[in-house]
Amino acid sequence: MVSEDNLILALEFLTEGARAAVPRSLSRDEFQVESFQAETQRIHEKARDWTQGYGVQGLGIGEKLSGGHGTGELAMRVYVEKKKAEAKIKHQVPKTVKIPEIPDVPTDVVEIGRVELESFSDRVRPAMPGSGVGHLDVSVGTFGCLVRKRGTDDGLYILGNSHVLADSGLASPGDPILQPAKADGGNKTADTIAHLSEFVPFDFSPTGFPNLVDAAIAKVAEEGSVNPEIRILGKRPIGVSTALQRGMRVRKVGRTSDYSISEITDLHYRLRMSYKYYPDGRRMRAGLGDQVLCTRYTAGGDSGSLVLNDRHRAVGLHFAGSYSSSIFNRIRNVLDLLNVELVV
Numbered sequence: 335m336v337s338e339d340n341l342i343l344a345l346e347f348l349t350e351g352a353r354a355a356v357p358r359s360l361s362r363d364e365f366q367v368e369s370f371q372a373e374t375q376r377i378h379e380k381a382r383d384w385t386q387g388y389g390v391q392g393l394g395i396g397e398k399l400s401g402g403h404g405t406g407e408l409a410m411r412v413y414v415e416k417k418k419a420e421a422k423i424k425h426q427v428p429k430t431v432k433i434p435e436i437p438d439v440p441t442d443v444v445e446i447g448r449v450e451l452e453s454f455s456d457r458v459r460p461a462m463p464g465s466g467v468g469h470l471d472v473s474v475g476t477f478g479c480l481v482r483k484r485g486t487d488d489g490l491y492i493l494g495n496s497h498v499l500a501d502s503g504l505a506s507p508g509d510p511i512l513q514p515a516k517a518d519g520g521n522k523t524a525d526t527i528a529h530l531s532e533f534v535p536f537d538f539s540p541t542g543f544p545n546l547v548d549a550a551i552a553k554v555a556e557e558g559s560v561n562p563e564i565r566i567l568g569k570r571p572i573g574v575s576t577a578l579q580r581g582m583r584v585r586k587v588g589r590t591s592d593y594s595i596s597e598i599t600d601l602h603y604r605l606r607m608s609y610k611y612y613p614d615g616r617r618m619r620a621g622l623g624d625q626v627l628c629t630r631y632t633a634g635g636d637s638g639s640l641v642l643n644d645r646h647r648a649v650g651l652h653f654a655g656s657y658s659s660s661i662f663n664r665i666r667n668v669l670d671l672l673n674v675e676l677v678v
Contacts, residue, residue, distance in 0.1 A: 335407055335408070336408065336437050336438070336439055336440065338395065338408055339360055340436050340437060340439070341395045341408055341409075341410055341439060341602075342360070342395065342602060343356065343360060343433075343436055344410060344431060344433050344436050344439040345393060345394070345395060345410055345602055345604075347374045347377065347378065347433050347436075348377065348378060348381055348385065348393075348410075348431060348433070349378070349385060349393060349542065349543060349604060349623075350378065350542050350543070351374055351375040351377070351378030351379065351541075352371040352372070352374060352375040352378075353542060354374065362435065364434070364435045365435070370434055370435070373434055374433065374434075377431075377432075377433060381431075382541070383424075383425035384412070384425045384426065384427050384428070385412070386606060387424075387425050389414050389415045389416065389418075390412065390413070390414055390415075391413040391414060391415055391446055391447075391448065391449045391605060391656065392413045392449065392603055392604055392605030392606075392625075392627075393410065393411065393412055393413065393603070393604055393605070394410075394411045394413065394600035394601075394602045394603035394604065394627060395408060395409070395410060395411060395600060395601070395602040396408070396409070396411045396442070396444070396580065396599055396600045396627075397409070397580075398440060398442045399442060399444065407440065409439070409440040409441055409442040410431060410439050410440070410441050410442070411441070411442050411443075411444050411600060412427045412441060412442070412443050412444070413444050413445075413446045413449075413603075413605075413627075413659075414443055414444070414445055414446070415445070415446075415447055415448045415656075416445055416447070417443060417445045427441050427443050428441060429441060445658070446656045446657075446658045446659045447656035447657035447658050447659070448656055448657075449605060449607065449654050449655065449656045449659070449661065450634070450654060450655065450656065451495075451497050451548075451607070451609075451637055451653065451654050452475075452590075452632050452633060452634050452635065452636045452637040452652070452653070452654055452655045452660075457513065457514045457518075457519075457520070457525060458513070459559055460558065460559055460560050460561040461477060461513045461527055461559060461560050461561070462477070462560070462561040462562075462563055462564065462565045463476075463477050463478060463479045463480070463562070463563075463564045463565060463587065463640060464476065464477065464564050464565030464566060464567075464587030464588060464589070464592075464639065465477050465513060465514075465565055465589060466513065466514050466515045466517075466518050466589035466635065467492065467494060467498065467499070467511055467512065467513045467514075467515055467527070467528075467589075467638070468498055468499070468511070468512055468515030468516055468517070468520070469498065469499055469500060469501050469505050469509060469510075469511060469512075469530065470509060470510045470511075470512060470516065470522055471501050471504075471505070471516075472497070472498055472499075472501055472515065472516065473515065473516055473517035473635075474498075474514075474515035474516065474517040474518055474589060474635045475494055475495055475497070475498025475499070475515065475589065475635065475636075475637040475638040476494065476498070476588045476589040476590075476635065476636050476637060476638040476639045476652075477492055477494060477513065477589075477638065478492070478493040478494045478495075478638045478639060478640040478651055479492075479493050479562070479564070479570075479571060479640045479648065479676060479677070480492065480493070480554075480560060480562045480570075480676075480677040481493045481551060481669070481672075481674040481675060481676055481677060482674060482675055482677060483673060483674055484673050484674060484675050489553055489554060489557065490553070490554040490557050490560060490677065491528075491531055491551040491552060491553050491554065491674065492511065492527075492528050492551065492552045492554060492560070493549070493550075493551055493638075493640075493651070493668070493672075493674065494549075494550060494551075494552070494637075494638035494651075495548045495549060495550065495637045495638045495651070495653050496533040496534060496536070496547075496548050496549055496550040497548055497609060497610070497637065497653070498550075498637050498638045499511055499530055499533065499550040499551070499552050499638075500530055500533035500550040501610065502536070502609040502610040502611070503533055503535055503536055503609075504610060504613055505530050505533075506530070507529075507530055507531060507532065508529050508530060509529065509530040510522050510526040510528075510529060510530075511526065511527060511528040511529060511530060511552040512525045512526060512527065513525055513527040513528075517635075526555065527554065527555060527559055527560070528552035528553055528554045528555055529552055529553055529555065530550065530552050531550075531551045531552055531553045532550065532551060532672065533549065533550035533551075534546075534547050534548075534549050534550070534671045534672065536548075536609060536620040537620065537621075538609075538611065538618045538619070538620050539621065541621070542621050542623075543604040543605075543606075543621035543622055543623030544621060544623070545620050545621060545622045545623070546622070546623065546624050546663065546664075546667040546671065547622075547651070547663040547667050547668050547671055548607075548622070548637075548651075548653040548654075548663060549651060549663060549668045549671065549672060550672075551672055551674060562677045562678075564587050564640070565587050566587050566592060566593045567587060567593070567646075569646065570677065570678055571640065571642060571646060571647060571648045571676055571678055572645070572646050572647060572678055573647045573648070573676070573678055574647055574648050574649075574665055574666065574669070574676060575643055575645070575647035575648070575649050575665075576649070576664070576665075576666050577643075578598060578601055578626060578649060578664075579598065579601070580598055580599060580600070580601060581597060581598065582597070582598045582643070583595055583596070583597055583598075583643075583644055584596055584597075584598060584628060584641050584642065584643060584649060584650070584662075585631075585641070585642050585643075585644075586631065586632065586636070586639040586640060586641050586642065586652055587639065587640075588632055588633070588635065588636030588638075588639040588652070589635045589636060589639075590632075590633040590634060590635035590636050591631070591632055591633045591636055594631040594632070595631060596628040596629045596630070596631035596660060597628060597629045598626060598627070598628050599627050599628060599629060599659070600626070600627035601626055602624075603625040603626060603627040603661065604621065604622060604623040604624070604625060605621070605622055605625065605661075606619040606620065606621045606622075607619065607620055607621075607622055607654060622663075624664060624667065625661050625662070625663060625664075626649075626650055626661065626662050626663075626664060627659055627660075627661055628659065628660045628661070628662070629658070629659065629660070630655060630656070630657065630658050630659055630660055631660055632652055632655045632660040633655075636652060636655075637652060637653050637654070638651065638652065638653070639651075639652040640652075640665075641662045641665070648665045648676060649662075649664070649665055650662030650663055650664055650665050650668075651663045651665060651668045
């Protein structure tokens with residue numbers, strides 16, 4: 335049975351090739367040899383047809399399934415929109431992956447449906463996390479939580495997704511953020527609650543998974559117009575946790591599906607996600623790595639929901655899902671890249 339450490343290394347080499355980032359604790363002298371790096375780059379390029387091909391919705395690590403039941407063995411998972419008969423597959427996923435210096439890695443193809451960017455539609459003042467918000471040119475998403483810039487006292491900010499608050503990076507600082515959002519009848523004159531402050535730009539490199547988050551913040555126009563307590567739950571998050579494991583329960587409150595609970599299935603998920611890239615609506619794919627995959631507990635309009643553990647600590651920021659799964663950014667990556675801290 336292949337160890338999880340070796341699976342993580344194999345996933346990194348397979349998806350990043352010679353650019354693979356190997357943790358110091360797992361590094362070996364062999365990994366630094368030029369011939370090894372050349373070979374992993376060759377493997378990476380050769381595998382691209384089945385790691386990034388049509389219908390592939392991402393890669394990660396999880397328990398291998400047989401007949402819908404767990405086998406107790408970990409495998410590299412290839413997530414697809416829909417499983418097909420082998421005769422209809424142009425680029426089949428190999429049963430095992432061979433990478434020098436690492437034991438052969440088993441694979442498992444898992445159907446999760448098409449992953450898409452993901453509704454409490456009322457106008458509410460003070461507005462609170464879990465209610466609908468959106469950029470003036472975006473239909474709707476979810477108000478994740480309130481944050482402050484680290485080391486400053488210059489006001490409150492709404493934390494959410496870039497594709498909700500910043501129109502996937504096409505918006506400009508100062509643009510209006512509405513509550514309720516446009517899809518829920520909001521308008522610029524009466525419902526502007528905040529203004530876009532900043533967002534983490536997407537790297538649209540054609541290979542690899544360089545992006546860690548889909549995140550943005552908007553500065554609240556009037557502090558009395560917002561409340562840090564999460565809708566339905568009636569309390570603010572009590573802090574942040576980075577302790578995650580497969581099988582762990584998480585929860586969120588979103589604009590569309592309200593309060594719901596899920597279970598983490600993959601801690602090493604990476605995918606290529608389609609985002610609006612041109613003002614006319616044309617899109618490009620950006621690779622996101624270090625994501626967390628869960629059983630489905632969200633719906634369209636829930637993007638931006640803060641994800642919590644059982645102790646009410648923030649662990650992530652939800653941004654996408656399919657008919658069977660939901661995906662979140664790790665909260666530490668979100669807070670560090672935007673240089674903010676939760677209002678607790």
